[in-house]
Amino acid sequence: MSNLSRLLKESWTLVEEQQDKLASYFYARMFLDNPQLRDLFPVQMDVQRSRLLGAIVTAIQSVDDPDRFGEYLESLGRDHRKFHVQPEHYDVICRALMDALRTFAGDQWTLEFDQAWRDAYAAIAARMMRGAEADSANPPYWHAEVVHHERRSRDIAVMTVKPMQPLEYRAGQYVSVESRYQPRLWRMYSVANAPRTDGSLDFHVRAVGAGWVSSALVRRVQVGDMVRLGAPMGSMILDRRSTRDVVCVAGGTGLAPIKALIExxxxxxxTRWVHVFFGARDRDDLYDLACLNRLAARYPWLSVVAATTDDPDFPGEHGNVSEIVARYGPWHDHDFFVSGSPVMVRTTLRTLAELQVPAIRIKYDVFSDS
Structure with missing residues (x-):
């Protein structure tokens, strides 16, 4: 661990137990310094309150790992163009962050801690601004029309949108989505298809308990509605130079990027065999299994294994999808793609580590609606 990383983690422990109060103070200080920034955020701040601060803290504490986070930060800077973020806004956020940290750490805050956070913040801000500047040829966001909307289960919908302008992306990437039903609330969703000539994009959306955006996309959005899309992000893409066989592990609507990669x-x-493991609670949540089976029947190199955890009569595998993967194999010489809820991804990564799959061969993105 570098000295910078040590200082960041050590100083964060001084305020960690007061995160909620710190976040409230942080936003109040930021909006007081620049009231116009309030218009960039949703009316309801309950969910948002922890998001920006959490993202900043995570990025700052990972600043000494440039190979992993450099490209991500530049992608994040491109994505944040949708908020009309300007370079001067980074200074406002920095002042609010430092003021909040000093206030809640009290006398234990030192000049050494202060300088460490300033240096780390400056590094991530520079990478984000570089990403935004490099993407100036593209719009800050894309307007797209909903051209298809289909409920697949009690809380899952498959939605197709068509952007008004070309949106270039790679299979396996994700974009942020905003609907008119929850203005200024953006959530990340993987594109469920490889790029098409007509430019349309599929999304697989599950309505979750506190997910205002996901609930609107599943239950309220209709054909003809307009949504806005942010810049594509994510590194869960195929290495076209690799000749290794592929294993895809999907949980629930985490199938979306896996389906794009298969396509x-x-x-x-x-020449590459592709093994897909698709897990869910019950057969209703295996909402796209029929399509996967049709693809497997058409392409000899593709095999599909489905599993449920709470459906004892399901005519397939039973158990968590990570457990099912462990029953097959061996997998030492395969490329892996893992997609699903944060819990599912973490569980699968632990299983793959136990199976001695090299981490460099595993690709995944973790994000959630809430």
Whole structure:
């Protein structure tokens, strides 16, 4: 651990137990310094309150790992163009952050801690601004029309949108989505198809308990509605130079990017076997299994294994999808793609570590609606 990383983590422990109060103070200080910034955030701040501060803290504490986070921060800077973030806004956020940290750490805050956070924040802000500047040829966001909307289960919908302008992305990436029903609330969703000539994008959305955006996209959005899309992000893309066989592990609507990757491979793959493990609570949540089985019947290199945890009569595997993967194999010489809830991804990564799958061969993105 570098000295900078040590200082950041040590100083964060001084305020960690007061995160909620610190976040409230942080936003109040930021909006007092620049009232116009309030218009960039949703009317309801209950969920948002922890999001920005949490993202800043996570990025800052990872600042000494440039290979992992540099590209991500530049992508984040491109994505944040949708908020019309300007370079001077980074200074406002920095002042609010430092003031909040000093206030809640009290006498234990030192000049050494102060300088460490300033240096780390300056580094991530520079990478984000660099990403935004490099993307100036694209719009800050894309307007898209909903051209198809289908409920697949009690709380899952498949939605197709068509952007008004071309949106270039790679299979496996995700974009942020905003609807008119929850203005200024953006949530990340993986694109469920490889790029098409007509430019349309599919999304698989599950309505979750506190997910205002997901509930609107599943239950309120209709064909003809307009949504806005942020810049594509994510590194869960195929390495076209690799000749290794592929294992895809999907939980619930985490199937979306896996399906996009499979679709990309149907256009060119001739030599790589692809094994898909698709897990859910019950057969209703295996909302796209029929389509996967049709693809497997058409392409000999593709196999599909489905599993449920709470459906004893399901005619397939039973148990957590990570457990099912462990029953097959061996997997030492495969490329892995893992997608699902944060809990599912963490569980699968632990299983793959136990199976001695090299971490460098595992790709995943973790985000959630809430």
């Amino acid at each position: 990309e491979m149907t256009r060119a793959n001739r």
